[in-house]
Amino acid sequence: MALPNPSDLDAAIAATRFGLGARPGEIEAARADPRGFLKAQIRPEGADQPQGDLGNSARNLTVFESLRKERKELKAEDAAAELKQVQGQIREMAIEEMAARGRLAAATPAAFRERWTLFWANHFTVSAAKGVVAPIAGAFEREAIRPYVFSRFETLLLASSQHPAMLLYLDQAPSVGPNSRAGASAQGQRRGVGLNENLAREIMELHTVGVDGGYSQADVTEFARALTGWSVARGQGGAGGGGFRSQDRGQPGTFMFRPLAHEPGVRRVLGRTYAQDGQLQAWTVLKDLAANRATARHIARKLAIHFVADDPPPALVERLQQSYLSSGGRLDRLAETLIDSPEAWSPTAAKFKTPYEFLVSSWRVSGATPDLDNPRKFAGSMTALGQRPFSAPSPKGWADDAAEWASPDGLVKRMAWSEAAGKVMAQGMDPVQAAQSALGARLSPESATAIARAETRPEAFAVLLMSPEFQRR
Amino acid sequence: MNRQDQPTRRSALATAAALGVSVSFLGRTAYAAADGALAKKKLIVIICRGAMDGLSVSPPVGDPNYAALRGRIAIAPFGEKDGALKLDSTFGLHPALASVHRLALAGQARIAPAVATPDRARSHFEAQDVLESGGVAAYGVSSGWLNRTLQAMAPARKIEALSVGTQAPLILRGPVQAASWSPGGLEGRDERLPRILADLYAKDPLLGPALASGLQTQGMAHAAAALAKAQAAEAQPMTGAGAAQSDAMVAAASAQGPANPRANADAAHSMGATVARFMTGANGPQVVAISVDNFDTHANQGAGTGLLAGRLSALDSLIDGLSTGLGTEWANTVIVVSTEFGRTARVNGTGGTDHGTASTALVLGGGMKRGGIIGDWPTLQQAKLFENRDTAPTLDMRSLFKGVLSEHLGVERQALDGSIFPDSQVAQVAMGVTA
Numbered sequence: 062m063a064l065p066n067p068s069d070l071d072a073a074i075a076a077t078r079f080g081l082g083a084r085p086g087e088i089e090a091a092r093a094d095p096r097g098f099l100k101a102q103i104r105p106e107g108a109d110q111p112q113g114d115l116g117n118s119a120r121n122l123t124v125f126e127s128l129r130k131e132r133k134e135l136k137a138e139d140a141a142a143e144l145k146q147v148q149g150q151i152r153e154m155a156i157e158e159m160a161a162r163g164r165l166a167a168a169t170p171a172a173f174r175e176r177w178t179l180f181w182a183n184h185f186t187v188s189a190a191k192g193v194v195a196p197i198a199g200a201f202e203r204e205a206i207r208p209y210v211f212s213r214f215e216t217l218l219l220a221s222s223q224h225p226a227m228l229l230y231l232d233q234a235p236s237v238g239p240n241s242r243a244g245a246s247a248q249g250q251r252r253g254v255g256l257n258e259n260l261a262r263e264i265m266e267l268h269t270v271g272v273d274g275g276y277s278q279a280d281v282t283e284f285a286r287a288l289t290g291w292s293v294a295r296g297q298g299g300a301g302g303g304g305f306r307s308q309d310r311g312q313p314g315t316f317m318f319r320p321l322a323h324e325p326g327v328r329r330v331l332g333r334t335y336a337q338d339g340q341l342q343a344w345t346v347l348k349d350l351a352a353n354r355a356t357a358r359h360i361a362r363k364l365a366i367h368f369v370a371d372d373p374p375p376a377l378v379e380r381l382q383q384s385y386l387s388s389g390g391r392l393d394r395l396a397e398t399l400i401d402s403p404e405a406w407s408p409t410a411a412k413f414k415t416p417y418e419f420l421v422s423s424w425r426v427s428g429a430t431p432d433l434d435n436p437r438k439f440a441g442s443m444t445a446l447g448q449r450p451f452s453a454p455s456p457k458g459w460a461d462d463a464a465e466w467a468s469p470d471g472l473v474k475r476m477a478w479s480e481a482a483g484k485v486m487a488q489g490m491d492p493v494q495a496a497q498s499a500l501g502a503r504l505s506p507e508s509a510t511a512i513a514r515a516e517t518r519p520e521a522f523a524v525l526l527m528s529p530e531f532q533r534r
Numbered sequence: 535m536n537r538q539d540q541p542t543r544r545s546a547l548a549t550a551a552a553l554g555v556s557v558s559f560l561g562r563t564a565y566a567a568a569d570g571a572l573a574k575k576k577l578i579v580i581i582c583r584g585a586m587d588g589l590s591v592s593p594p595v596g597d598p599n600y601a602a603l604r605g606r607i608a609i610a611p612f613g614e615k616d617g618a619l620k621l622d623s624t625f626g627l628h629p630a631l632a633s634v635h636r637l638a639l640a641g642q643a644r645i646a647p648a649v650a651t652p653d654r655a656r657s658h659f660e661a662q663d664v665l666e667s668g669g670v671a672a673y674g675v676s677s678g679w680l681n682r683t684l685q686a687m688a689p690a691r692k693i694e695a696l697s698v699g700t701q702a703p704l705i706l707r708g709p710v711q712a713a714s715w716s717p718g719g720l721e722g723r724d725e726r727l728p729r730i731l732a733d734l735y736a737k738d739p740l741l742g743p744a745l746a747s748g749l750q751t752q753g754m755a756h757a758a759a760a761l762a763k764a765q766a767a768e769a770q771p772m773t774g775a776g777a778a779q780s781d782a783m784v785a786a787a788s789a790q791g792p793a794n795p796r797a798n799a800d801a802a803h804s805m806g807a808t809v810a811r812f813m814t815g816a817n818g819p820q821v822v823a824i825s826v827d828n829f830d831t832h833a834n835q836g837a838g839t840g841l842l843a844g845r846l847s848a849l850d851s852l853i854d855g856l857s858t859g860l861g862t863e864w865a866n867t868v869i870v871v872s873t874e875f876g877r878t879a880r881v882n883g884t885g886g887t888d889h890g891t892a893s894t895a896l897v898l899g900g901g902m903k904r905g906g907i908i909g910d911w912p913t914l915q916q917a918k919l920f921e922n923r924d925t926a927p928t929l930d931m932r933s934l935f936k937g938v939l940s941e942h943l944g945v946e947r948q949a950l951d952g953s954i955f956p957d958s959q960v961a962q963v964a965m966g967v968t969a
Contacts, residue, residue: 232832235884244883253606255883259832262656262889272657272672278921413740454827457659464676464707467740469748476731476745480724511734520724527731529738 066502071095073501074406078368078534080172082422087170088501099400102171103393108178108207109169111161111199116154118200118225122314123296125151125196151196155189158199159443159450160436167424167433174210177396179417180367182206184360185221185268186458187230189451194230197314198451201226214360214390215351218268222260222347223316225293231260231456238289238324256324258285263456269350271359276331283328287335287343290323291316357385363461364395369404370411371462377404410503410533413463416446418534419475423482423526426499431485446474476527483522492521496528503530575943576813576867578822578856579680579705581665582849584830585658586873588893588925590842591631592645596624599914605881607837616838621645625907629838630846633854634896641904642857644967646895646934648912650875650927652961656889658830661874666705668932668955677708679954680823683939684710686949705823802848806855814863826852829873833884853898864900868942868968870935871896876925879914890924895934899942902968908934909964930961937964 075095076083091098116124132147169175182202189195205224209217221227228234236257237244244254261284266272296313311317318340328335328342333349335342350356361381365373384398399405414422420443424430432439443449447466453459460466486495496504496512508528515521525531593609594600595618601608609628610617618626619635625645627635637643653664653672660672668679685708728749735742813819826849835842849871857864876893897908909929912918920926932955939945939954940963951959 232884232886235833237883239883253881253883253885257832257882257884257886258888259830266657266659272655272660278656278923455658463740467744469744469746471748472741472745473748476727480727507734511730515730516726520727520730523724523727524730524734527727528734529741532741 068092068095069502070408071406072098073503074408074410075099076172077422077500077503078405078410078412079176079400081166081169081176081418082172082425082534083499083501084170084425084428085495085498087172087425088498096400099173100397102174103211103396104174105211105393106208107212108174108210109165109171110203110207111158111165113157113161115158115161115199115203118197118204119312119314121154121196121200122225124154125193126313154196155199155451156436156440159440160433162199162202162450163421163424163433163436163439164430166421167428167430172425178207178210180364181210181217183453183458183461184363185217185227186453186456187224187226187451188453188456190454191230194226195451197226197229202451209392211393211396212391213351214356214385214392215348217392218264218347218351219344221268222264222343223291225314225316227260228291228293228316231263232257233260233288233291234293236260236285236289236292237322238286240326241289241322241324243319243321244324256282256285256289258282261285261288264347265350267456267458269359270331270353270355274353274355274359280330283330284343284346286324286326287328287330287346290319290321290340291343292319292322293317351390354382354386357382357390360395361385364399365404367461368399368412369407371464374404377402410530412534413467414532414534415459415461415466416443416448416471416475417450419526419532420446420478422499422531422534423479423486426495426522426525427486427490429482429485429489431482442478446478447471475532476523479523479526480519482526483519486522487518492518492525495522496525499525500528500530504528505530574863574866576820576822576860576863577938577943578809578824578867578869580824580826580849580852580869580871581662581703581705582829582845582871582873583658583662583825583827584873585661585875585877585889586829586845586893587831587835587842587877587887588647588873589877589879589887590628590835590837591846591894591896592621592625592627592647593618594624594647594911594914595626596622597911597914599916603879603881603914606885607835607881607887609837622906624911628843628846630843631850633850633857634898637853637857637898642900642902643896643898644902644905644908646897646908646929648892648909648925648928649872649895649931649934650892650929651931653875654891656875656891658874658889663704665872665874665931666703668935668958670957675956678703678705679935680705680821681708681710682954683943683945683949684821686953687943687945703823703825798844798848799851803851803855806852806857807859808855810856810859810861810863814860824852831877831886832882832888833886835886857898857900860900866901868897868899868902868938870938871898872931872934878923879919879925880923891920892925892927895931897934897938897967899968903966905966908967929964930958932958932961933964934967936961937967941967941969 069092072088072091072095073083075091075098076087079099080087128147128151135143135147166175185206187194187198187201189198201224205220205227206217209220237249237254239245239255243249258281262281265274265276265281265284270276294309294311294313294315294317296309309317320339323339328346330346331349331353335345337345361378362373364381365377369377380402381395381398384395388394420432424433432442440449448459492512492515496509508525508530511524511528512521515524589600589604590607590609595609595611609626612618612620612626616629619629619632620626621638625647627638634643651661651664652670653661655661655672663672666678667675668682669675728745731745735745809822809824813822826845829845831842834840853869856869860867872895873893876890877887878890882888912926912928914925916922918926936950936955939950940947945954947963950963955961
């Protein structure tokens with residue numbers, strides 16, 4: 062057998078490893094210039110936006126709050142049927158968000174852009190596992206992540222750290238400086254308001270310098286003090302700000318700085334002194350964290366793990382780190398460096414797909430999206446596969462390695478899902494052709510034979526989706 | 535309650551999964567009965583993820599500094615409304631831990647009030663790695679100590695591991711191939727497909743073994759479900775109506791966050807009873823790992839009632855479901871409850887607590903001898919607090935685990951200090967923990 066032409070293989074890698082799996086014709090489109098095909102997807106205005114009546118965070122938090130109130134009242138009256146309906150409405154909001162994002166991933170011709178975006182959304186995880194975040198986890202991604210994925214990292218970091226979803230998810234909204242006017246007041250003393258260091262710690266540990274970034278407990282506490290006042294406007298007894306009864310002038314459910322809650326004084330974080338007043342203080346700390354060498358290292362390594370291998374080549378990590386540092390954290394440059402790195406084009410597909418990546422790439426094979434036609438079923442499948450969208454188990458986000466996802470149970474479930482999907486896919490396409498257009502030069506002779514020998518067309522599609530090379534990228 | 539309301543194993547596990555609880559088993563399928571008394575011993579490790587607040591689990595209400603440090607989240611003294619359940623003059627248990635208290639009064643439960651792993655980074659993810667891997671530092675060991683224990687105990691025997699949940703927890707990963715099974719709506723019908731894929735994966739070191747193991751476990755699970763159904767026809771209903779939740783309710787719970795605490799507790803009880811039944815069945819697993827999530831109480835954790843009380847109530851129900859469900863086998867069983875680290879001694883500004891150091895571990899078992907607290911109590915005097923902030927550790931978590939493995943399962947010293955907890959000579963085997 063002849064070895065595949067190198068540019069044929071690169072075209073397949075562009076669509077499957079950098080992208081979200083090839084749609085019909087995608088590998089062909091990338092063939093002339095696989096690297097150029099990817100670079101053309103980088104654009105200053107950021108990611109694409111999912112379409113639909115999804116609502117911004119302010120609206121969704123307000124709707125959620127009124128539904129929750131209604132639910133509380135109904136509980137008191139024990140109106141079971143109505144209660145169920147209200148709970149259903151809350152659930153529908155989340156499911157529509159998942160489906161809209163799924164439709165974008167299934168159809169986009171700029172799939173590298175979408176994969177790049179999903180990486181950053183996972184880096185800055187907020188999760189519906191915490192109740193109040195559920196109605197705005199999707200809005201967070203649309204408002205704080207998507208517009209900035211090719212901006213500077215510090216822009217993304219600031220947008221994430223100021224978004225209501227993050228402020229609520231990591232308990233920043235109700236944090237009060239003990240010596241602030243709100244903290245030191247008689248009422249504050251009586252209610253015991255004070256500092257919460259959750260967001261400060263996770264920004265350092267997960268979003269910027271990383272757990273080995275050289276910070277101490279004192280740095281976390283000082284940063285938490287600098288962050289006091291970063292909160293969410295509640296309006297009149299509105300959503301989720303935690304403990305503030307005031308009638309906020311800001312639009313309910315948006316970022317709000319509370320000067321009365323801000324800890325006065327000079328802060329010292331990672332050896333630097335911050336004498337700024339008010340909101341600017343934490344903002345300056347964030348800027349310095351973004352510029353820290355340890356942040357460059359942390360992000361370079363995570364990116365290399367995501368795009369290339371669970372144990373990434375050190376040369377690649379080094380190159381990405383240099384790109385970050387020399388460009389001042391420009392994410393468009395970082396994406397270009399990744400595309401220009403020879404290690405990223407290794408012929409071996411070392412990454413095992415996550416459940417979401419598996420489903421999206423399957424939809425892209427034929428354009429059939431059986432799950433998205435029934436979003437509730439989609440949510441159910443994703444829950445069963447262990448990756449319900451917008452519901453990561455912790456602030457660390459979804460795991461990005463085979464040890465986590467290539468579990469015996471996970472594989473058996475993927476097989477069952479493939480069987481069901483194969484039935485739908487078989488209605489519109491020839492499986493042998495589909496294997497060629499989905500995997501191109503990556504399709505192995507063994508898998509091609511198994512697909513061709515399948516007893517039925519649905520079975521052939523199931524074999525394609527479960528083939529070792531389709532499960533990896 | 536009529537028969538239709540009885541929770542099935544599937545629905546109980548599905549419900550529990552949505553509550554942030556997952557179970558893993560290590561056991562054997564082909565088991566030789568001639569292995570002596572040790573062959574009957576059972577071990578359950580419960581990991582409370584998110585850093586469980588030891589000062590609420592076993593509040594030292596007799597410690598003179600406790601009430602002031604804790605402020606509005608302090609558990610009330612013995613005898614008061616929602617007050618601590620008395621263990622001795624210093625310690626009580628959280629009022630939500632009524633079943634654990636009942637066991638403690640019978641000499642079947644003890645607390646280790648100031649225990650910590652060797653990790654001091656106060657990062658959930660690092661500390662959980664150290665807790666489960668048994669290593670000295672994070673990410674130094676890639677397999678779990680429970681897995682290596684089984685390997686050390688029975689190198690020659692066929693051992694099977696089973697984890698319930700889509701992902702196997704680190705504590706169970708390792709040389710002993712772990713299967714996993716989780717309840718869920720995805721099951722295939724095509725009987726040819728597994729064989730085609732087995733051929734296609736023949737040379738694939740990752741997917742080949744994983745699929746084979748998954749298919750075998752699915753078969754076991756179907757058999758176990760049939761067994762459970764047959765047993766349920768004879769047995770009493772497992773628990774209250776709250777446990778009988780359908781898969782639809784599961785989706786609702788995970789979308790909306792925690793459901794009401796009573797339903798959570800009922801589901802946890804049902805989960806415990808189901809696991810117990812699985813363990814006492816023919817060829818049931820000997821070693822089980824259970825994760826309970828959501829202990830990261832940075833805000834509004836409450837005192838005798840509230841957020842943390844709800845989680846502890848679920849933990850208590852789980853333990854009650856296990857201990858009562860095991861029946862006569864409870865005498866052969868030890869349960870260890872541990873968490874990655876404790877929380878700050880002082881209440882924070884949002885009615886919660888931040889990441890700390892030492893916390894409480896619980897050791898329970900039907901065959902235990904009566905005893906006091908395990909390890910020393912450093913007290914909450916300001917000078918004694920670790921970094922002027924946390925309960926100071928006086929006992930290495932590995933010492934506690936080693937004590938249990940040594941006394942309860944008869945694991946040898948050499949393995950404990952070597953393959954199971956590498957470079958751990960500094961952590962002496964704790965004596966007199968379970969025997």
